[in-house]
Amino acid sequence: MSDLIQLADDVRASIVAGEAVVALETTIVAHGFPAPHGVEVGLEMERAVREAGAIPATIGVLDGAIRVGLTDDELARFDATALKLGPRDLAACAVAGDVGATTVGAVLTVARAVGIRVMGTGGIGGVHRGYPSPPDVSADLVALAISPVLVVCSGAKSLLDIPATTEQLETLGIPTLGYRTDTLPLFYDAAGGPPVSRRVENATLAARIASSHWELGGCGLVLGNPPPESIDVAELIEEAVADAARTGVSGQGVTPFVLAQLHERSGGRTREVNRALAVANARLAGAVSVALAHL
Numbered sequence: 660m661s662d663l664i665q666l667a668d669d670v671r672a673s674i675v676a677g678e679a680v681v682a683l684e685t686t687i688v689a690h691g692f693p694a695p696h697g698v699e700v701g702l703e704m705e706r707a708v709r710e711a712g713a714i715p716a717t718i719g720v721l722d723g724a725i726r727v728g729l730t731d732d733e734l735a736r737f738d739a740t741a742l743k744l745g746p747r748d749l750a751a752c753a754v755a756g757d758v759g760a761t762t763v764g765a766v767l768t769v770a771r772a773v774g775i776r777v778m779g780t781g782g783i784g785g786v787h788r789g790y791p792s793p794p795d796v797s798a799d800l801v802a803l804a805i806s807p808v809l810v811v812c813s814g815a816k817s818l819l820d821i822p823a824t825t826e827q828l829e830t831l832g833i834p835t836l837g838y839r840t841d842t843l844p845l846f847y848d849a850a851g852g853p854p855v856s857r858r859v860e861n862a863t864l865a866a867r868i869a870s871s872h873w874e875l876g877g878c879g880l881v882l883g884n885p886p887p888e889s890i891d892v893a894e895l896i897e898e899a900v901a902d903a904a905r906t907g908v909s910g911q912g913v914t915p916f917v918l919a920q921l922h923e924r925s926g927g928r929t930r931e932v933n934r935a936l937a938v939a940n941a942r943l944a945g946a947v948s949v950a951l952a953h954l
């Protein structure tokens with residue numbers, strides 16, 4: 660491998676030995692929470708992965724390279740000034756030497772390149788509300804369609820058009836597994852989502868399905884993990900999405916804008932639920948990764 664992708668020693672050793680590794684993103688750190696909460700959440704997600712018996716591989720672009728596995732000081736460099744990177748942006752960011760925070764789609768791109776099979780995040784991106792004006796569909800979906808990685812998440816973020824996102828996942832051949840649930844979680848809310856394609860009762864079953872899916876040439880899978888606590892913020896979401904449109908926030912700016920509005924308008928309640936679900940997803944991703952290593 661060239662110097663473009665640099666693996667931390669523990670991550671490299673784990674991949675080579677076929678042991679458990681979980682990829683984590685840095686957009687949730689830089690843009691998902693107001694400072695200093697993002698870095699705290701990132702560190703907590705790493706701890707949860709370790710507690711589950713896996714090695715965390717947090718991915719971001721620093722100093723001209725795509726880094727897989729960060730020290731605490733390096734993680735702290737992912738603040739609100741970091742670029743938000745989709746799959747298309749990775750190479751240009753590295754070449755320019757900018758600090759770049761990875762979205763789910765960017766992490767999947769790197770995970771595919773280095774052979775990491777499991778990722779943990781809060782919620783995946785999808786079809787934004789109002790499609791086709793504007794026609795905003797997260798690159799996370801295409802990355803899932805071409806990367807053999809299982810993503811543990813609390814479904815798609817509920818600021819999206821969930822029915823349209825669910826249809827897209829089906830069209831792209833992406834299984835939506837439900838962890839001890841029959842419906843895909845709605846990020847802040849465990850209940851009321853669309854049916855999953857298959858319910859699984861434990862991490863081993865999820866790992867066996869993923870492995871079989873890959874044997875068939877299938878690529879990404881979603882494992883929906885209900886948030887540990889639910890809140891109904893449907894009205895706040897409507898308001899925040901409308902505000903984004905009204906104030907001309909578009910494209911990559913929409914998700915961070917809406918999340919920040921929700922954190923503010925809910926008096927920090929969405930921030931707490933988002934933190935809790937992201938950490939729980941990292942922990943479950945660790946368990947699935949361990950199960951995969953022992954199949």
Ligand code: PSU
Pocket residue numbers: 684686687690691761762763764780781782783784785796797798799910911912913914918933937
């Ligand atoms: N999960 C969270 N908070 C976040 C994200 C996920 O709890 O901020 C990020 C991920 O990086 C995901 C991105 O890829 O939101 C989606 O952005 P967009 O809709 O612009 O593709």
Ligand code: MN
Pocket residue numbers: 795796797798910911
């Ligand atoms: Mn978008």
